[in-house]
Structure formats: C-alpha cells, structure tokens
Amino acid sequence: MTSALISAIKRLHISVVPQVRVYSSNVAAAATASANNLSITKKDWAFQPQYTKPREVWIENLDTVEEQKLGLFELHPLVFAAPPRIDIINQNVVWQRKIRFVSWAHTKTRAEVRGGGRKPWPQKGLGRARHGSIRSPLFRGGGIAHGPRSGKTHFFMLPFHLRLHGLTTTLSAKLAQDDLHIVKDLELPTDDPEYLNELIEKRNWGPSVLLVDDTDLAPRNIIAASDTLGHINIMPVYGLNVYSMLKHDTLVLTLSAAEKIEERLLHWLHANTLKEQQPFKLNQV
Amino acid sequence: MTAGVRHNVSFETNNIVLIALVAILYSLFKMATVWRSQCAFARLFAGKTGQILNNATDLGTKLGPGSQSVISRKYSTYGTSPYITKIKEQYDYEIVKNPPEWAYVQRLLPFDTIPQVTPKESYPSGWVPPKEEAKSLPYFLARTKNHELPIYLNITYRGIRQITKIKRIEGDIWLLNDEIKQYLKEKNKRYVETRVHEVGRFIETKGDYVNDLVQWAHSKGF
Numbered sequence: 001m002t003s004a005l006i007s008a009i010k011r012l013h014i015s016v017v018p019q020v021r022v023y024s025s026n027v028a029a030a031a032t033a034s035a036n037n038l039s040i041t042k043k044d045w046a047f048q049p050q051y052t053k054p055r056e057v058w059i060e061n062l063d064t065v066e067e068q069k070l071g072l073f074e075l076h077p078l079v080f081a082a083p084p085r086i087d088i089i090n091q092n093v094v095w096q097r098k099i100r101f102v103s104w105a106h107t108k109t110r111a112e113v114r115g116g117g118r119k120p121w122p123q124k125g126l127g128r129a130r131h132g133s134i135r136s137p138l139f140r141g142g143g144i145a146h147g148p149r150s151g152k153t154h155f156f157m158l159p160f161h162l163r164l165h166g167l168t169t170t171l172s173a174k175l176a177q178d179d180l181h182i183v184k185d186l187e188l189p190t191d192d193p194e195y196l197n198e199l200i201e202k203r204n205w206g207p208s209v210l211l212v213d214d215t216d217l218a219p220r221n222i223i224a225a226s227d228t229l230g231h232i233n234i235m236p237v238y239g240l241n242v243y244s245m246l247k248h249d250t251l252v253l254t255l256s257a258a259e260k261i262e263e264r265l266l267h268w269l270h271a272n273t274l275k276e277q278q279p280f281k282l283n284q285v
Numbered sequence: 286m287t288a289g290v291r292h293n294v295s296f297e298t299n300n301i302v303l304i305a306l307v308a309i310l311y312s313l314f315k316m317a318t319v320w321r322s323q324c325a326f327a328r329l330f331a332g333k334t335g336q337i338l339n340n341a342t343d344l345g346t347k348l349g350p351g352s353q354s355v356i357s358r359k360y361s362t363y364g365t366s367p368y369i370t371k372i373k374e375q376y377d378y379e380i381v382k383n384p385p386e387w388a389y390v391q392r393l394l395p396f397d398t399i400p401q402v403t404p405k406e407s408y409p410s411g412w413v414p415p416k417e418e419a420k421s422l423p424y425f426l427a428r429t430k431n432h433e434l435p436i437y438l439n440i441t442y443r444g445i446r447q448i449t450k451i452k453r454i455e456g457d458i459w460l461l462n463d464e465i466k467q468y469l470k471e472k473n474k475r476y477v478e479t480r481v482h483e484v485g486r487f488i489e490t491k492g493d494y495v496n497d498l499v500q501w502a503h504s505k506g507f
Contacts, residue, residue, distance in 0.1 A: 046398075051425035051455045083486050270398040270430045 039071030045262075047270050052077035055175060059255060060183045062222075065199050070184050075258065079265045080175050082168040089173070092166035092242040095158040103154065107147030110135045116142070157280030164268055166242045171261070174251050179206065181252045186213055186234075191224035196232060206249020207231055212240055214257040237261060399430050416506030424456035426507035434502050438495045447493040454486045462488055468501050469494055 043054070054074040061068045075081075110116065116135030123130050131138070137145040158166075174180040181203075188195065200209055208231035211222070218234045226232040235244065237260045245251055253261070268276075360366035402414060415428055429435050435452040454461060462481050465488065469477040478491040490498070 050427050051420055083484055085484065267398055272396070272399060 038069065041071060041073050043074045043076075045076055045266065047076075047078070047266050049077045052081050055080045057175070057180070057182050060181055060203075062183050062185070062199065063187055063189050065195070065202050067203050073182055073255065073258070075175070076262050076266060078269055079168050079262050080172055080180075082165065082172040084173045084176065085165065085169045088162055088166050088169050089242060089246070091158060091162055092170075093246065095156070095163075096241060096243040098154040098156065101154045103148065103152040104150045105148035105152075106150035107144035109145075109147070110137060110143030113141070113143045160273055160276045164265065167240070167261075168265060168269075170242045170245045171251075174245060179250050181205070181250065182258050183252055183254055185219075185254055186211060186222045187219050188221035188225055191221040193225050193228050196222075196225045196229065200232075200250075205252075208248040209233075209250045209252055210235060210244055210248035211252045211254075212237060212257045212261075213254045214260045237264075399432075402432050413503050419506035422456070422505065424454060424458065424461040426451065426461075426502055426505075427453040427455060428507070429453070434499055434507065436495055436498050436502065438493055447491075449490045449492065449494045449498060450487055451490075451498060452487045454488065458483055458486065458488065465490070465498065465501065469497060472497055 039059070054077055057073050057075060058069045059071040059073050061070055110133060113135040116133040118133075120131050120134050121128060133139075133142075135142045137143055171180065199205075200207070211218075211226070211232070211234045213234065214237045216236050222234065226234060231248075233244075233248065237257050240261065404414070408414070412432070419425065426435065437450045437452070439448045439450055440446070441448070451465075458481055462479055466477060466479055469490065473494075477494065480489045480491075482488070
C-alpha cells in the first residue's frame with residue numbers, strides 16, 4: 001500500500017517537473033523540451049559535428065518489461081557514425097587475443113632427449129651413413145630441430161589510433177545494426193533473473209547482452225539478476241573493448257556511459273597523441 | 286700590390302690581438318690572486334676546513350643539522366646505524382589552493398586538446414580557413430584535427446610511383462570523384478586515373494596533384 005503510494009507520488013513528481021538531464025556534467029544540454037514526459041536533448045559538444053548529422057537514439061528504460069521511450073538523445077557522428085572498417089575491427093580482435101596469449105607448446109632438442117651421447121657406429125668402414133648421435137633430428141625418437149619452445153609471448157601493441165578507431169567503428173557498426181541501446185539507468189524492480197530474460201526476449205535484444213555503466217558499482221538488483229546468467233554481463237566504461245562488444249549481440253549503454261565514452265573518444269580524436277603513440281614503438285632511438 | 290696591403294692589415298690585427306691577450310691574462314692573474322686570498326680568509330674563520338664545500342665561497346648560507354641528515358652515509362653495520370628521524374624542513378611554507386598566481390601557471394600548461402582557430406581577416410602563414418557554404422554541398426572534406434586539408438602525397442618505389450590521397454571524405458564520394466577527375470583533366474590537359482575506396486572514405490589519384498587538389502578544395506570552401 002505504502003509503496004504504491006510512494007510510486008504514485010514519484011510519478012506525479014516526474015510529470016510535474018520537466019525532465020532535466022542531471023548527467024550532463026561535461027557538456028551543457030542546450031535545450032530540453034518536455035512533451036508528455038519525453039525529453040529531447042540537443043547536445044552542445046566541444047567539437048561540433050561538421051557535415052554528418054548527429055545520430056539520434058531513444059532513451060529506454062529497464063524498470064518495465066515493455067519498452068518505454070523516455071527521451072531522444074543525440075550521439076556524435078565521429079564516434080557513433082564512423083565508417084564500418086571491418087579490417088580495423090579485425091586488427092583489434094587479433095590484438096586483444098594475442099596481447100595476453102602465451103604459447104606453452106614445447107619440444108625437446110637433441111640435447112634434452114635422453115641418451116645419444118655415444119657415437120652409434122664408427123665413422124668409416126661399415127658402408128653406412130655417418131652419425132654422431134641417435135638423438136639427432138634425423139633419427140626417429142630424436143630431438144626436434146627449431147621446434148616450439150614454451151613461454152613464447154605474442155605480446156604486441158596495436159598503434160594508438162587503430163585502437164581508437166577500433167572502438168569508434170565497432171560502436172558505429174553496433175548502432176547501425178540496431179544492436180546498441182541507450183538506457184536511463186540500470187535500476188531493476190526485482191532481482192529475478194527471469195525478469196531480465198523476459199525483458200530481453202520481449203525487446204528482441206540478442207541472447208547475449210553487454211551492459212555498460214560509467215560507475216564501478218552497478219545497482220544491486222541487476223547484479224543479482226545477471227549473476228546466474230552467463231550471457232548477460234556488466235562492465236564499467238573503462239573496460240569497454242572491441243572484443244567484448246563483438247562477443248555480445250547487444251550493447252546496452254547507460255546515458256552517462258554513452259556520454260563518457262563520447263567525451264573520451266572525442267578528446268583523443270582531437271588531442272595531440274604523440275606521447276600515447278610513443279611507448280611501444282619498435283624503432284625507438 | 287694586393288698581397289702587400291693584406292699583409293699590412295694582418296700585421297695590425299696581430300698587434301691588436303696580442304695586446305688583448307696580454308690584458309686578459311693580466312686580469313685573470315689578478316682575479317686568481319684575489320680568489321685565493323678570499324678562500325684562505327674563509328678557512329681561517331671557519332676553523333673546520335672539511336665542512337666548507339667547494340663552491341660555498343660566501344659564508345652567509347649555513348648548513349643546518351636538518352639538511353645534513355639528508356646526506357647519505359654508509360655505516361659499517363645496520364645495528365650501529367642511527368634510527369631514521371624526521372628530516373627538519375629547511376624552509377617554512379604553506380600550501381595554498383587556487384592562488385591568484387595560478388592563472389600564470391595555467392598559461393604555461395600544455396593544451397588538453399588542439400585548440401580551435403581564432404578567426405582573423407588574413408593568416409600570414411597562408412593557411413586558408415574552411416568556409417561555411419561548403420557544408421551545403423553533397424560531399425564534404427573534413428579538416429584534420431590540426432585544421433589542415435587531408436590531402437597527402439605518397440611516394441613509393443624510390444620516387445617512381447606518386448599517389449595523391451584525399452582522406453576524410455563524407456557524403457557522396459562518387460560525385461566527388463567525378464568532379465575531381467573533370468577538374469584535373471581540364472587543368473592538366475590529360476586523363477588522370479583515380480581510385481575510390483568507399484568504406485575507407487578516401488580517393489587516390491595517380492600522380493602528384495596535391496597542389497591542384499588543394500586549390501580545388503579551397504575553391505569549394507573546404
């Protein structure tokens with residue numbers, strides 16, 4: 001009874017006060033029009049889009065199974081409308097796989113295989129080929145010449161701008177394929193996994209969903225709901241990467257996460273990156 | 286004749302150089318004597334000669350006990366070494382947040398991002414600003430983050446192959462290609478081969494046409 005009353009009051013509050021985006025700490029929202037609770041946000045970026053129009057997306061909610069459109073939101077075309085460079089995406093995926101890969105394949109050389117210290121037969125006089133050891137690579141059961149030796153790292157660093165454009169092109173591809181959704185926040189009414197499953201099913205989101213928030217701490221309900229579901233994962237903004245975005249069918253960003261991603265990527269697209277490009281260069285003096 | 290004149294001149298200069306050398310040597314000798322006497326004076330009054338540093342000629346600065354503990358010393362054993370004490374601050378200071386002088390420090394800090402261009406009547410470097418009317422065209426050439434036109438010359442095969450690359454094309458890339466081809470053909474009186482990469486958003490032309498294309502881009506207002 002009391003909860004119903006509280007929710008009723010809350011609803012009243014929302015309908016009375018025009019929605020003002022509280023997330024916009026970095027960039028000022030220019031105009032916020034409020035008609036039947038729909039906030040339409042025109043953004044004022046530090047780096048204005050030149051020619052390509054900003055991408056518009058709906059702000060959705062997670063607190064009901066049915067989708068409610070809470071507002072309209074603009075995304076910067078440099079970040080969310082980049083050309084779909086699958087070559088750059090592939091380079092990023094290969095890099096992410098290789099950067100942490102260590103090959104433990106191992107073979108023994110002729111020195112490490114047991115035995116073979118004695119000359120098998122005299123050098124001359126038998127009409128047989130000359131050999132010095134039965135563990136030479138020519139022999140069956142001998143050592144392996146130029147075989148894999150364990151502990152081989154495949155670490156390398158992808159150039160800074162390829163990493164940067166990997167993120168923009170993957171985000172753009174996700175948005176173009178209707179696999180990127182913006183939600184207001186990650187608040188759920190229950191901690192039931194069935195609710196989340198039902199929501200994803202209802203909204204035609206992919207089986208696997210990646211939720212990205214700009215804080216390290218997600219709300220309790222969504223953590224509890226997604227805990228048993230292996231295909232629904234939560235990630236902070238600084239963990240966003242190309243591999244995870246491709247691994248999950250649908251990418252769900254919170255409003256603040258989308259703004260944060262946009263702000264950081266726009267910053268690096270317009271900054272002097274010589275210092276960032278330097279550290280892993282191979283031909284350093 | 287000329288040789289004789291030269292000889293005379295050099296003789297005179299030699300004289301001047303000699304005189305100057307003597308003067309410098311004399312002054313150096315004088316300075317040296319003064320220096321030595323000062324040093325001896327200092328030693329006489331300070332008593333302990335070991336404490337005077339090589340360059341501490343004036344005795345105005347005193348090295349206090351606080352600063353002396355900073356100097357590292359090797360002890361023979363760990364047990365005999367003294368306990369580490371808090372080093373006495375040599376200077377009194379207080380921490381101030383956002384003082385009025387901070388504005389001058391901020392002036393020296395590097396830019397966070399590459400700044401926008403300040404609009405002027407003309408630019409002495411010859412840089413041409415992009416025009417607003419270019420945005421109404423069906424295609425667009427975006428400036429780089431350094432506000433330059435993205436038109437580059439790639440030279441390969443030891444200078445044999447020259448390829449002009451136009452990057453950062455937005456909008457109708459095929460229309461842009463047609464117009465460039467037409468423009469270069471009229472300007473150079475010859476057919477110019479181009480290659481369009483629709484996904485990569487760039488056009489390559491065979492040959493060095495950087496100046497022509499920059500001129501064309503400026504005429505369009507990019």
